[in-house]
Every structure is written in C-alpha cells, then in structure tokens.
Amino acid sequence: MAESSMVVENKLSQEELAEILEEEAFLIKQSGETPEIAYYSGLYYLFEDPEGPGLRPEQVDLRILKKAVFERYKKILMRDLKPANRDRRIYRGLARSIANWHRLKKYCEKEGFDIEEVRAETVERLLHFLNNEVKEVEAGLRESSINCSFSELIEFAKELGIREELLPSGLKKLCKNL
Known part of the structure; x- marks a missing residue:
C-alpha cells in the first residue's frame, strides 16, 4: 500500500520530468573531467536520493543524460586541442587529450554513440594544434x-x-622523453 501511494506522490507531468532531466543534463555538461561520475550521481538523485524526485527507471528516458556525457567528453577533448588554451588553468595537455579520447571512445562503444564525427573533428584539431605548436616553438615564441x-x-x-x-x-x- 505504501508503494502505491509513493507512486501517486511522485507522479510528475511530462513537463516537470523534462525539466528535471534538463537540469541533470546541464549538471553533467558542467561537470569536471569525468562526466560519467556526474551521470551516475544524477541517476542516484533521480532514483534513490531521499531528496530527489523518487522516479523509477521505466519512467525515464536516459538518452538526454547519456548525450550530455558524450557532449562533455567531446568538450574537454577539444579544449585541450585548442592552442589558445595552452596557457590557461583549464589546459591539461595532449596527454590528457589522449586519455579523454580513450574514455570517450569506450563510452561511445558502451552506449552506442557514433564516434566518427568526433574523430574527424579531433583529427582536424590535433593537426592544427601540432602545426601551430611546431611553428611557435621553432620561432622562439614559446616552450613546447x-x-x-x-x-x-x-x-x-x-x-x-x-x-x-x-x-x-x-x-x-617537442615531445617529452618518457
């Protein structure tokens, strides 16, 4: 009996549900270096947190949240392939780009996202970054x-x-000798 009253209490309109999911997607897109952690935190909030809406998995289409994870991974990957970011605090370097590429690729395989669009942009950005880096270092404008x-x-x-x-x-x- 308590279970059925809980369902009634937590019944949300489609508009309310969409708003909650949009807020969670926003949090994922603004998260740190590992958006999957934000995704799983969002799932906890949606389904288990006493302060959350108390939803059931069958009530929710998680695609908006999964897409937010994909977009966040892509954003942090591209951030570290942008020459203008090299001297900013947010910059993590090519080593992190490589790690984030592998994370994104694994996530895409797991969730069924097509990585080819990201691959093409990554190729373009990486080549631009490397050409720019060589040019500026050889001209004495910066350290690698x-x-x-x-x-x-x-x-x-x-x-x-x-x-x-x-x-x-x-x-x-220009590369590190590891």
Missing part, C-alpha cells in the same frame, strides 16, 4: 606544451587515422 612522449603521440595519431608522414616535421624534439 606537449606533455606526452613521441611514441604516445604517434599511437594517438594512428588511432585517429593520421599517417605519421602527415604530422609536422620537428615534432619529435
């Missing part, structure tokens, strides 16, 4: 910000579908 080894960078490029000969010359000396 590349925080991974040359072999890690080559492996990342190959995984993205970039042949080594398409990478800028002079790149190896």
